[in-house]
Amino acid sequence: MQALRASIMHCLADPGEASRQSAYEYFEDGLLLIDAGHVVAAGDATQLMSELPADTPVLDYSGKLVVPGFIDCHVHFPQLDIIGSYGAQLLDWLNQYAFPAEAKFRDPDHAREVATVFVDELLANGTTTALVFGTVHAHSADAIFEAADARGMRLIAGKVLMDSNCPEELRDDAETGYSQSKALIERWHGKGRLGYAITPRFALTSSREQLAAAGRLATEYPDVWVHTHLAENIEEIEEIARLFPESRSYLDVYEQHNLLRERSVFAHCLHMDERDRGSMASKGGAAAFCPTSNLFLGSGLFDLRAIREAGVRCGLGTDVGGGTSLSLLKTASEAYKVLHLQEQALPATRALYLATLGAAEALYLDDKIGNFEKGKEADFVVLDFEGSNLTARRTAAATTIEEKLFALITLADDRNVAATYVNGEAIR
Ligand SMILES: [Zn+2]
Numbered sequence: 001m002q003a004l005r006a007s008i009m010h011c012l013a014d015p016g017e018a019s020r021q022s023a024y025e026y027f028e029d030g031l032l033l034i035d036a037g038h039v040v041a042a043g044d045a046t047q048l049m050s051e052l053p054a055d056t057p058v059l060d061y062s063g064k065l066v067v068p069g070f071i072d073c074h075v076h077f078p079q080l081d082i083i084g085s086y087g088a089q090l091l092d093w094l095n096q097y098a099f100p101a102e103a104k105f106r107d108p109d110h111a112r113e114v115a116t117v118f119v120d121e122l123l124a125n126g127t128t129t130a131l132v133f134g135t136v137h138a139h140s141a142d143a144i145f146e147a148a149d150a151r152g153m154r155l156i157a158g159k160v161l162m163d164s165n166c167p168e169e170l171r172d173d174a175e176t177g178y179s180q181s182k183a184l185i186e187r188w189h190g191k192g193r194l195g196y197a198i199t200p201r202f203a204l205t206s207s208r209e210q211l212a213a214a215g216r217l218a219t220e221y222p223d224v225w226v227h228t229h230l231a232e233n234i235e236e237i238e239e240i241a242r243l244f245p246e247s248r249s250y251l252d253v254y255e256q257h258n259l260l261r262e263r264s265v266f267a268h269c270l271h272m273d274e275r276d277r278g279s280m281a282s283k284g285g286a287a288a289f290c291p292t293s294n295l296f297l298g299s300g301l302f303d304l305r306a307i308r309e310a311g312v313r314c315g316l317g318t319d320v321g322g323g324t325s326l327s328l329l330k331t332a333s334e335a336y337k338v339l340h341l342q343e344q345a346l347p348a349t350r351a352l353y354l355a356t357l358g359a360a361e362a363l364y365l366d367d368k369i370g371n372f373e374k375g376k377e378a379d380f381v382v383l384d385f386e387g388s389n390l391t392a393r394r395t396a397a398a399t400t401i402e403e404k405l406f407a408l409i410t411l412a413d414d415r416n417v418a419a420t421y422v423n424g425e426a427i428r
Contacts, residue, residue, distance in 0.1 A: 001040065002424070003052065004032045006061035006382065008042050009401065010068050010371040011353040014308070019347035019402060026401050031058075032066055034378045037423035042372035061382050064418055065405070067352060068371050069128025069379035070328040071359035074227070074267040074288035074317025076133040077118040077144055077157075078102050078111075082321040089298050090233035093322065099167050101321070102160075105135040106169070111143035119147045119155075123428045125327040126381035126417045129359075129369060131227055131265055131288070131317075132157040133199055136170045138180040141196075145188045152192070152423045154369060154377065156225050158199035159184055163210045166201075174209035181217055189224055193377075193423075197225035197265075202232075203240050203253045215258030225363070226259050230266035233299045237271055251276040260285050263364050267317055268293075269307065270300040277310035286362035288317035289354065291334035292324040304335075305344050315359025328355040329412040336409070348406035378424035383408065387416035 008030030015023035031048040033040035041048060049058075078101060085097040105111045111134075122130055134140035134157055141159040148155035161177040162170060172180065181198055189196035198221075200206045200214050218226050231237055231250045240250045247253040251272065254260050262284035269280075269287040280287070289302045307314050316331050317323070325331060332351035339346045360370025369377050385395040385404065391411045398404035408416060420428040 001033060001035045001053070001056050003056050003058045004034070004061055004066060005045050005058055006030060006032070006064050006066040007401070008032055008066045008372070009352065009405070010042065011349065011357040012371065014353050014358060015347065015349040017305070017345040017347070017350065019349045024349050024352070028401070030066070032372060032380070034424040037378055037425070039372050039374055039376045039378050041374060061418070063385070065383040065385065066380055067383060068356040069369065069381055069420065069422070070126045070355045071315060071363065071369065072122065072127050072130040072318050072326070072328060073265060073286070073315035073359050073362055074290055075130050075320050075323070075326070077115060078105050078133070078135045078140060079321030080114055080118050080121070083324060085321065090236055090322075093297055098321065099170055102135040103167065103169055105137050105140050108139045108143065111135075111137065111140045112146070115143040115147040118144070119151060119153065120428075121326050123151065123420045123422070124414045124417065126383070126420050127326065127328060128379035128381070128420060128422055129154045129363075129365070130156070131197060131225065131363060133227065134159050136160045136162050136172050138184060141184050141188070145194050149192050149194060151427055152425070154193035154365070154379065156195040156197050156227070156363065158197035158225075158227060161198070161200040161210055161214055162205040164205055164207050166205050174207060174213045177210055178213040178217060185221055185224055189221070195225060197227035199227045200259070202229040202236070203244065203250065204236060211253070211257035211259065218261065219258055222261075224263070226261065226264040228254065228259070228266060230254070230269050231271045232268035232294075233297070234271065249273065249276050251279060255279060255283070265362060267319060268299065268302070270294060270302055274310070277306060277312055281311035284313075286313035286315070288319075288362070289314055289335060290317040290319035290323055291338045292331055293319035293322035294338065295334060296324050297322050301338050301342055303342065304339055304346070313358070313362040314354065315362040316354045327413060329409050329416070331355075332409050348402050348409055351409055352405065378421060380421050381417060382419040382421075383412075384416050384418035387412070387418070391416055
């Protein structure tokens, strides 16, 4: 048994736009008890200390804030080196920047090198779980799984399926995409804390045959994830309508190919109607809200209120390299601005929810991670209000924890992450 003394905050449910107090817990002088990598209790330090065996080691993080590990619901590890690429919207951006970067992953050594840097950057930003795109190369999935496994991280990833409307060297076909994905599922899914995601890039780069094969795989393996993009960009959506005239909507293309189900995660979901949101909610699919990417690529504004009122599961995604940061604190800050433009509120407590428990719900992992309920895996972040001079000044002037956390979200970067714990062990 080990104990950490710090301020502790976690969500029990979605606090909503009104920051409902029963949806989260905050212990100013708190104690987190961990045993064998799992949470034993989180609560008031004075009370819990009195019940502890006298020789229990207590690590003192007084003045810092411990929150559950952040969960990134959508990110591309092969695009790490093209963050901040200038001047294009989605389809041009893919051709000019993303595809050339992904073509370099033909070299397995390059894939391994980037995967290692990528997972260490996640941990430096307090992210302990992520849903990750590879490239079309099967060894890209091996590389990211090996890097996550070496650090004990709970991570989901997959090889991209892509057989049309892309460079020749980045193509698989319906059959090889199916068989390679199947082999990767057998090799990695359920190994340690790893999970596999069937990963068609988006309907524009997969033929009907490939989408059907992906849907077959999704039916054969109901407990693997499906991870793709949906309704990001207007030009993209027009192309989808032209290519799939038999489908009512973009989401309908996936639904018709058995790719909308529980554990299906759709990045962006910007331009959808009520009927799509209803289908997504009733089939158990989830939306990844990627504000830095949506702003950077000029794609549009995510309507969180409509998504949540429809009952759709939702978490934050960084979407690097279209996104501009691997920090879910920075991502939450941009989410606030995207919602503010639409006259919607994002209090700090709901931002925390979207980066932790909400994301765990989106990934159907809320029985394992996302908050400090007894028995959950002990993945957490120690946030340091004094990580920079400005965050120290601003948070010192705050009078409530909600104000303090909001200021931190607005100003924070990886200097404000004092430590990241995976399975109860400090890994950074
Ligand atoms: Zn993406």
